[in-house]
Amino acid sequence: MGSQVSSDEMSVRAGQGSDEVLVSQAVWDYLAAAERPWLLDFQHKQGMSAGIIRRGERGGCCAVRLQPVGGSRLSGVTDAPVSSEARKAFIDLCRCARKEMSKQEGGSKRKRTLLPCVGVLEPKGEGNPLHAQPPPPQPRRSQRQQQQKFRKAAEEEACSMFHEVAHRKDCGMASHSEAEDNTSCSICMGDIVEKTTLEKCGHSFCRSCLDQAFKVKRACPVCRLVYGQLIGNQPANGTMIVERDPYLQLPGHEGYGCICIIYSFPSGSQALEHPNPGVRYPGTDRVAYLPDSPEGNRVLGLLRRAFEQRLTFTIGTSMTTGFQNVITWNDIHHKTSIWGGPRCFGYPDPTYLVRVTEELREKGITAD
Known part of the structure; x- marks a missing residue:
């Protein structure tokens, strides 16, 4: 490389x-x-x-x-x-x-x-290119007010998200105790046969039902907590390069620089794990952005692990062009634009770092 x-x-x-x-x-x-x-x-x-x-x-x-x-x-x-x-x-x-x-x-x-700045118009970082333009210049006073507004909104949204997570944990603990008293399997909806309880989350199922579910995905069918390490089918010949720009500040993260992630894949042939083994796929280059803040660097570490486990991309049909046998995103949201907000998959987006952390957790990628 x-x-x-x-x-x-x-x-x-x-x-x-x-x-x-x-x-x-x-x-x-x-x-x-x-x-x-x-x-x-x-x-x-x-x-x-x-x-x-x-x-x-x-x-x-x-x-x-x-x-x-x-x-x-x-x-x-x-x-x-x-x-x-x-x-x-x-x-x-x-x-x-x-x-x-x-x-x-x-x-x-x-x-x-110099920095690529691209927005998209559909989920998962896939979309038609839309070159986002920076907002018009504003007086210094209004810029400070806008920064304060972004920070306040981020604090409120983050607080709300953390309360929601805490509420889920409380409900989960209660549901665990109720599950112990319940003799029905949430997969087949019948009485549990050869009861098998998952160690981490405490949910119980029929042994045969759980074995079949784990053949599809090694995660709890109720809470989606991953057991073991997921390995995806992302092409193995890609690279993930990280560069930092201390002068570029993302809207909503003023005071910090920008982390630029460059994903690059050359052309290749699909392997047995892909939809059409032996069929060629074209190469591609993708760029994503994170704030160079403590939280942004924490998410960067999680994204690196996801890339190493080949979970970031897959091969399939592009939602943008409809072309088949191409490299596409694999359900981990990336910010592919600097400006434009959530609609253009850019910033500001106060809850993005919390949301992408949850998406990574569902794939077994955590900070623990």
């Missing part, structure tokens, strides 16, 4: 192959502008051409391939490897473009330009 080469931004990094570089769409557009012959100069000096071979599904980044051009000393070689010097020269070119962009745009505005 490629190694990370950008310092504090996701503007450029090595791709899946030795001839690929993953570049943010903003940097590539700047390089390819007609009035800037940077790519032609690179081609003349290195004897290499650069062109897009794959765009990220959400338009935030693109894969650029380097290859010899006609007339160069490598043009007659089939599948000639790209030298480390040529690849390094292209990465340096991207960095120069990034610096030029920073001079022209400056400060926080530059950060927003």
